[in-house]
Amino acid sequence: MFKRSTLSLGGTALCGALLASGCANHLQQRSEHEERVERKLLDHTLQVDIGEPKSLELPQRRIRIHEQKTFEVTEFEVTRNYDRYTPYQPWRELYEVPLGAVAIVAGVGANILNVFMLGHLPDSVTKDWIDNGVAGINPFMNIQSHGRAQQNLASIDEVQRDRRTESTSLPWSERPVEVQAGTQSYTLTTDRSGVLRLSLLDSPFAEQDLSHVMRLRISVEDDQDNVRSDISLPISGSLRGKLLEAHALIYDDLEDDDVSQWVHRVKRLSELGLEEEASELEQSLIELTHNDPELQKQFLKSLTRDAGRLVADPQASN
Structure with a gap:
């Protein structure tokens, strides 16, 4: 008696487990294709071009800074393969079993008809109807459903397509530059073209006595790759x-x-050879006397007579 009840309980538990878990109905595997590019940094340098002459003879200098990188570029073709399946749901058997029986009968009829049609009926009628019918009458499997399909990543295949070396040269655009003048150090910024516009007569150098400073030390650094470049720009004694x-x-x-x-x-x-500064001061004084035409005219006349400078009268264009 005890043995019989134990076997009955075990059979019930096994059937319950089968009904609860069921079997997934596997669909056709799906693949995705994409291209992947890997870039490996081989070399990174910062180049500072102080221009000519190598010593500073005039207060202004445009210093160009470029960032050069060399990469190893590898291209891959990647294929991801996914296993697709219809997850099992026991309650669907309430309507799939009768539908499965109908599908089997229809599939058998379609195969018989296909004999007389010399095999012209598609597989979706002759084969799929029977497969779906068998899955329908199976209490542990659902009929295939693309709408309920789920997927798992089965494998990833990578094929190397190309490997090459690429180099880039970009301006040190709007980035900091450290300029050391004697014991003082200043942080300046390049423009969008990577050009540092240096003027010893403008701030912050204008507030410092540079008469005993022999050279400027210019430094740029990329903290991310720990790359640094330093260069010296001598200041001539005459300047x-x-x-x-x-x-x-x-x-x-x-x-x-x-x-x-x-x-x-x-x-x-x-006379000091600072023609750019002379022209800027001249223009500033012309603008300063804008609201006093008589004073402005006197200034322009004196510039021509006493300084030998040819200046266009701004009033003549009005």
């Missing part, structure tokens, strides 16, 4: 001797001076 006087000519108060002193400033900057 160092001009900076203090040029600074006073440019930045000392203009409004307390008369026209002759303005002309003297422009003329003296030109």
Whole structure:
């Protein structure tokens, strides 16, 4: 009695487990294809071009900075294969069993008809109807359903298509540059083209006495790849001797001076060989006298007579 009840309980449990788990109805495997590119950094350098001449003879200098990288580029063709299946749901057997029986009968009829049609009926009628019918009457399997299909990654296949070396050269665009002048160090920024516009008569150098500074040390660094480049830009002795006087000519108060002193400033900057600074000061004084046409005319006349400079009268274009 005990043995019989034990066997009955075991059989019930086994049937329950089969009904609960069921069998997944496997569908056709699906594949996805894509291309993958790997870039391995081989070399990374920063190049600082201080231009010509190698020593600083004028207060201004445009310094170009480029970042060069060399990569090993490998291209792969990747195929991902997925196993697809219809998950088992026991409650669907309530309607799949009768539908399965109908599908088997219809499939057998279609195969008989296909004999007379010389095999012209598609497999979706002659074969799939029978397969779905068998799955339908199987209490442990559902009929295939693409709408309920799930998938698992089965394998990944990679095939190398190409391997090559690529180099890039990009401007050090809007990035920091450290400039050391004697004991002072300043952080400047390049423009979008990777050009550092250096002027010893502008801030922050204008506030420093550079008469005893022999050279500027220019440094750029990429912390991410721990790449650094340093270069020295000597300052010529003649330029160092001009900076203090040029600074006073440019930045000392203009409004307390008369026209002759303005002309003297422009003329003296030109004599020092600082023609760009002379032209900028000249333009600033013309703008300063914009609201006083008589004073402006007197200034322009003195520039031509006493400094030998050819300046267009801004009033003539109005």
